Amino acid sequence: MAKNYRLGDPNFYKISKLDVIVISLILLIAVYSMIWTSIQRQKSQGKKQAVIYLENNFLDKVILDKDKNIAILDGRMQAEVKMGKIRILTSDCAQKICVGTGFIQYVGQVIVCVPNKVLIEIKSEKKPFLDAVVY
Amino acid sequence: MRKRRISKKIKIAIGLIIGILICVFSIRNYNSYWFYLEKQTCFMMDTYVTIYAIGPEKITKPAVNSALDRMQLIDKKMNPINPESELYKFNAQGTPIRDAEILDLIRIALEVSAATEGAFDITAFPLSELWGFSRFSEEEPRLPADEEIKKTLKNIGYKHLILSDGKLEKDNKDVAIDLGGIAKGYAIEQAVKVLQSQGVTSALIDAGGDIYALGSKINKPWQVGIQAPRGEELLGYLEVKDLAVMGSGDYHRFFIKDGKRYHHIFNLKTGYPADEISGITVIHPNPVLADCLATALFAMGPKEGIEFAQSMKGLETIMITASGEVLSSTGLKNALKVIPKDE
Numbered sequence: 258m259a260k261n262y263r264l265g266d267p268n269f270y271k272i273s274k275l276d277v278i279v280i281s282l283i284l285l286i287a288v289y290s291m292i293w294t295s296i297q298r299q300k301s302q303g304k305k306q307a308v309i310y311l312e313n314n315f316l317d318k319v320i321l322d323k324d325k326n327i328a329i330l331d332g333r334m335q336a337e338v339k340m341g342k343i344r345i346l347t348s349d350c351a352q353k354i355c356v357g358t359g360f361i362q363y364v365g366q367v368i369v370c371v372p373n374k375v376l377i378e379i380k381s382e383k384k385p386f387l388d389a390v391v392y
Numbered sequence: 393m394r395k396r397r398i399s400k401k402i403k404i405a406i407g408l409i410i411g412i413l414i415c416v417f418s419i420r421n422y423n424s425y426w427f428y429l430e431k432q433t434c435f436m437m438d439t440y441v442t443i444y445a446i447g448p449e450k451i452t453k454p455a456v457n458s459a460l461d462r463m464q465l466i467d468k469k470m471n472p473i474n475p476e477s478e479l480y481k482f483n484a485q486g487t488p489i490r491d492a493e494i495l496d497l498i499r500i501a502l503e504v505s506a507a508t509e510g511a512f513d514i515t516a517f518p519l520s521e522l523w524g525f526s527r528f529s530e531e532e533p534r535l536p537a538d539e540e541i542k543k544t545l546k547n548i549g550y551k552h553l554i555l556s557d558g559k560l561e562k563d564n565k566d567v568a569i570d571l572g573g574i575a576k577g578y579a580i581e582q583a584v585k586v587l588q589s590q591g592v593t594s595a596l597i598d599a600g601g602d603i604y605a606l607g608s609k610i611n612k613p614w615q616v617g618i619q620a621p622r623g624e625e626l627l628g629y630l631e632v633k634d635l636a637v638m639g640s641g642d643y644h645r646f647f648i649k650d651g652k653r654y655h656h657i658f659n660l661k662t663g664y665p666a667d668e669i670s671g672i673t674v675i676h677p678n679p680v681l682a683d684c685l686a687t688a689l690f691a692m693g694p695k696e697g698i699e700f701a702q703s704m705k706g707l708e709t710i711m712i713t714a715s716g717e718v719l720s721s722t723g724l725k726n727a728l729k730v731i732p733k734d735e
Contacts, residue, residue, distance in 0.1 A: 276401070313433055342624060351530050352645055359643075360624040363617060363731070369440050369600065376433070376440055386731065387629055388444070388609060391639040391673055392601040392619035 305364065305381045307336075307343045312374045319343065321362075321379075330373060343377060345370065358392075366390050425449075427610055432456050436467045437576050438527040439600025445587060446594040446610065455590035459583035459597075466582060469494065470575040472517070472568070473528045483517070483568035488559040494571075497680075498553070498560055501574050504684045505550035508700065512688035513550050513660055517570035525645045525656035527572055533647045535654060541663035548660060577683025580604045580636065584679070601639055602686075604679050605632040617731065621671030621712050628728040636679035640686040641671035657690050668693035668714055674701075675708040675724070694719055 309317040309329060319327060319338060326346070327336040334355070335346040342360035345368055355370035361377070364385040368377040430452035433442040443459055445452040469491070472479040478494060481487035489495060501514045520526040522544050524533035536544075547566040554561045571578075580597050584606055587595050595606040596614050605614040613631035620627045621641045630637065642655035642665065659666040672690045676682040685707065689697035694713050701709040701721040708723045720728070 310433075312435070351532055352525075353532070354645060357643060357646060362624060363626060365617070367440065371435060371438055371440075374435055376435075386615065387617040387626075388596055388605075388614045389598045389603050390601065390617040390619055390626065391603055391637045392641070392644075 305341060305362070305379060307338070307361075308378050308380050309336075310376045310378070313376075316375075329375060334370065334373060334375060336377070343379070344368070345377075348373065363387060363390065428452065430456050432460060434460050434464065436464050437579060437599065438572070439576075440598075441579075441600070442598045443583065443587075444596045444598075445592045447592055451591045452595075455587050455592045456595075458590060459586040462582050462586050463579040463599075466575060466579040470497075470571045470578075472570050479569065479571070482560065482562070486562065486565055488561045490559050492558075495555065495558070495560060497571060497574060497578050498555060498569075500680055501571065501684065502550055502553065502555060504574075504681070504688060508685075508688040508692065510550060510660055511691040512573060512684045513548065514569045514571055514573065515548050515550055515552060515567055516573075516658060516660055517568045518544050518547055518566070519658055519660070519663055520570070520656060521568075523654070523656070523658075526570070533645065533654070533656075535647075535649050545660070545663045573687045574680060574684045576600075576602055577636065577638070577678075577680040580679040580683075602679075602683065603632075603637045605635055605637070608633045618673050618710065618728065619671065622716070626731055627710070627712070627718065628730055630675070630724075630727055630729070632675070635675055635677055636682035637673060637675050638679070638682040638686040639671070639673050640690050642667075642669075643671065657687055659691055666691045666693065669697070669711050670714050670716075671712040672697070673710045676706050678706075681707075 305321045307319045307321060308315065321338055321341045321343060325338050327338065329336055334348045337344055337346045342362040344360040345355040345358065348355050348370055350370055350372040355368050358368045361368055361379055364379050364381045365387050366379050425448055427446055428449045430445045430449065431442065433440055441460065441463060443456045445456050468474065469477060470479065471477050472483055474480055478489045478491050482489050504512050517526065521529065522536050522540060524531050547564055552562050552564050552567040554563060576599050580599055583597055584604055587606060593607045594609060597604045603616055605616065608614065613633045615629050616632055616637050617629045618627040619639065621643050640657060642653055644656065646653055646655035655665045657666050658664065669690050672686055674682050674686040674689060676685065689700060689709055692700060694711050697709065697711060698719055698721060701707045708721045710718065710720045710724055710728065712718055
């Protein structure tokens with residue numbers, strides 16, 4: 258008749274081959290998950306992006322990894338991406354406050370063109386360090 | 393025998409895993425319920441306004457909606473180019489202002505004008521219009537002739553305004569007012585009241601780079617970056633809680649002519665832009681005062697501005713002079729922290 262092991266029974270703590278295989282598998286999966294999560298986090302941390310909104314609606318998303326120029330509103334505004342930063346180069350608005358803002362690069366920083374109702378915000382999948390920027 | 397041992401172990405293992413999963417799931421649910429982040433943005437007051445509120449969605453969502461609605465109502469009421477507004481009628485036809493809410497705000501504006509000897513003045517509107525820096529201007533800013541500036545200065549000065557018997561009048565028909573230098577602070581103050589009345593205890597209002605931090609962000613203060621007036625870097629960041637942090641500078645509305653920078657904050661004695669400071673940050677628990685004092689301290693210049701800040705309880709400032717020197721009031725010494733390089 259089979260012996261019924263209980264938690265306090267020393268035999269319960271004996272490790273069989275199958276136990277070793279199961280424990281090894283769990284450890285392997287755990288370590289692999291940690292490494293994979295870490296790699297994914299590092300990848301996403303490097304990818305800052307500028308999200309462009311028109312009247313609060315999503316218009317475009319620009320990854321700030323390569324230098325380039327972007328036309329907004331059929332060229333009425335021109336944005337420049339350079340060394341992980343973005344600025345408005347030209348705009349058809351009167352005050353040019355958006356042009357005067359210059360480059361932005363920190364998560365949470367924004368460029369706003371009120372006459373054109375355009376807002377550009379730096380975003381990242383990484384948790385932002387700053388909650389807002391006073392300017 | 394082995395089967396039974398394994399079966400028992402597996403049962404315990406499965407039980408443990410289920411227990412852990414329930415714990416993890418409960419913690420996630422708890423966090424997403426209590427620390428839900430509601431974020432809404434609107435264009436108003438010549439800029440964008442974003443409100444972030446942390447708390448249960450059923451509380452934060454309607455509260456942020458109401459706060460933004462309240463701000464939009466204030467924006468409409470305080471708009472001097474809206475023909476229906478009392479401000480428009482006051483400026484264009486001299487009709488006395490009788491709206492109690494507007495008069496309360498004008499009373500504060502006049503007190504700040506008196507305290508700062510006119511460095512902040514809501515009657516500067518015609519000068520802003522002349523230079524093309526008014527937020528309502530559809531023309532590009534320009535350098536006016538000396539004669540134009542002198543002529544316009546005759547109509548500027550808070551002493552032209554008479555506030556008595558529940559109405560505001562003026563002693564000169566060409567005097568015009570704009571509450572743009574104080575209305576944003578007032579709108580923020582009102583939004584905070586709306587949020588608090590609806591049970592929000594943690595929120596951040598960002599009105600075009602003018603901030604109010606309500607409570608703290610879960611268990612730590614809100615972290616607010618400070619823009620450097622030149623270049624792309626930030627000066628650093630401050631940790632704030634239940635404070636307004638307002639900025640002003642010569643880099644918002646400006647033009648450069650013959651190598652000289654002309655901007656929208658004026659020395660009202662000369663009618664030309666104040667040129668001793670390039671950027672300022674003002675901190676005060678009251679957003680209305682923080683808003684108008686950011687302009688006033690900028691116009692006063694570094695020496696007078698710092699002295700004024702030191703003399704007023706709760707008021708702190710960081711200034712960057714035209715030569716690039718960073719000055720701050722005593723309470724902010726060592727408060728500005730360095731942003732980590734990888735941010």
